[in-house]
Every structure is written in structure tokens, then in C-alpha cells.
Amino acid sequence: MKKVLSSRFFNQATLVVAEKLVGKYLVIKQRGKVKAYRITEVEAYDGPTDQASHASRGETPRNKVMFGPAGYFYLYLVYGCHQMLNIVTGQKGYPAAILIRALNNISGPGRVTKTLDLDQGFNHKPATVKTGLWFEDRGEKILATQIKRLPRVGVAYAGPIWSQKKYRFKLVTDE
DNA sequence: ACGATGATGAAC
DNA sequence: TTCATCATCGTA
Numbered sequence: 543m544k545k546v547l548s549s550r551f552f553n554q555a556t557l558v559v560a561e562k563l564v565g566k567y568l569v570i571k572q573r574g575k576v577k578a579y580r581i582t583e584v585e586a587y588d589g590p591t592d593q594a595s596h597a598s599r600g601e602t603p604r605n606k607v608m609f610g611p612a613g614y615f616y617l618y619l620v621y622g623c624h625q626m627l628n629i630v631t632g633q634k635g636y637p638a639a640i641l642i643r644a645l646n647n648i649s650g651p652g653r654v655t656k657t658l659d660l661d662q663g664f665n666h667k668p669a670t671v672k673t674g675l676w677f678e679d680r681g682e683k684i685l686a687t688q689i690k691r692l693p694r695v696g697v698a699y700a701g702p703i704w705s706q707k708k709y710r711f712k713l714v715t716d717e
Numbered sequence: 718a719c720g721a722t723g724a725t726g727a728a729c
Numbered sequence: 730t731t732c733a734t735c736a737t738c739g740t741a
Contacts, residue, residue: 585736594736604725622722624737641736652737696736 547677549613549668556631556638557709560586563629563677564713565684568645570658571674578678579658583644585694586709587628590637594700594709597637607666608637615675617655617665624652627660629669629677643695643710690714 547566552559567578587595587608596605596618607616608630616628616639628639643651655661660675667673691708698705 587736596736599726602726618736619722619724620735621737622724622735626736628736643736650737656738694736699735 543681545679545681546671547669547679549611551677552612552629552631552669553633554612554631556586556588556640559631560584560640560709560711561689563640564689564711565682567678567680568642568658569676569678571671572659578680579645579648580682581642581645581677582713583649584711585641585643586631586638586711587641588632588638588709592638592700593704594694594697594707595637595639598700601637605637608639610634613669615664615667615669615673617660617662619662620652625655625660625662626651627655627664644712684713688714 563581563584566581568581569578590597592598597608601609604618607614611634612631614630616630617625620626627642630639632638641651642654645654648654648657664675669676690712692710692712693706693708694710
């Protein structure tokens with residue numbers, strides 16, 4: 543069974559959505575073909591006080607979409623090289639988003655966007671079938687023991703408290 | 718270990 | 730208008 547995740551799914555507490563998103567699918571339609579990738583790693587950026595989040599220094603033209611309703615994509619360029627794919631979560635007015643860090647066989651957020659050929663054209667678009675990029679629940683049950691909580695990557699600038707928070711959720715297949 | 722590479726936002 | 734910074738990655 544395949545169920546498209548609606549804005550209602552993303553309109554929940556960000557950490558809850560982040561954990562639930564592991565094991566779901568990112569689906570893209572391009573050149574008439576549909577491809578689905580299982581989400582294996584995500585990171586939460588939760589609220590205005592999160593010092594690792596772009597939203598911690600207030601609303602700007604770039605992060606505006608984070609302050610809007612859930613279910614919209616937030617893409618931005620880092621290091622002049624890599625697009626980061628995020629999905630906005632939580633209530634309108636509360637800035638939060640989840641970074642898609644890895645999919646099956648695709649490790650690293652920059653490689654996710656490179657492989658799927660995602661650019662600024664998806665920024666501010668809703669995660670719907672019409673957009674051509676959306677999320678699905680394909681009925682896979684993920685146990686809590688299969689998800690590892692880790693500190694986020696590349697956020698030392700946020701200071702010891704916020705950089706150490708375990709806002710990264712990673713699927714543990716085996717080992 | 719380091720440079721690429723360019724938009725962003727804050728300061729001046 | 731200038732300038733430091735950056736939710737990374739490939740090459741060495």
C-alpha cells in the first residue's frame with residue numbers, strides 16, 4: 543500500500559515528524575518516470591530558539607518558507623556548491639524544517655539533491671504529486687530500535703548546547 | 718587536510 | 730558595498 547503523506551503529517555511536532563519520516567519514501571516524477579527512494583537519515587531544525595537553525599536569527603527572504611505552513615519544500619545553497627532539501631514542519635508561524643540527509647544508496651544531503659537533480663525550482667513548492675516531488679508511506683514498519691539518535695552534522699557554530707542535541711535520526715539496518 | 722564556489726545577511 | 734560565513738563534498 544502506498545499513501546501520499548499530506549501536509550497534515552508534517553503539521554506535527556518536528557521531532558515527531560523527523561522520527562516518523564525515517565523509513566518513508568521520497569518519490570520523484572521526472573521525464574515521465576516515477577522513482578522512489580527510502581529515507582534513511584534526517585535532521586530536525588526546530589523552532590526560533592534552535593541556534594543551529596537558519597530561523598534562529600529571525601525571518602529573512604531565504605528562510606521565510608520555514609515560518610509558513612507545513613508541507614512545503616525549503617531548498618538553499620550551502621558552501622556555494624550544494625543544494626539542501628528540507629521539508630517544512632509544524633504550525634504556521636513556528637519556524638521548523640527537516641533536512642533530508644540520506645536515501646538508500648545516497649549518503650549525504652548534497653548528493654541527495656545532486657542525484658535527484660533538485661534545484662531552486664522546488665523551493666517553496668508543496669510536497670505533492672502535482673509538484674512532482676512528494677513523500678509516501680509504503681507500509682514499512684520501522685521499530686524504535688532501528689533508529690539511532692545522533693547529534694547533527696556541521697553545526698558547531700550553534701554552540702555546545704544546540705550542536706549536541708540529538709536531532710539527527712538515522713536508520714540502522716544492521717551491524 | 719583543504720579548496721571549490723556563490724548566495725546570504727550583517728556591518729559599515 | 731564589502732565581507733565573513735556556510736545544515737558539504739571530492740580530491741590529495
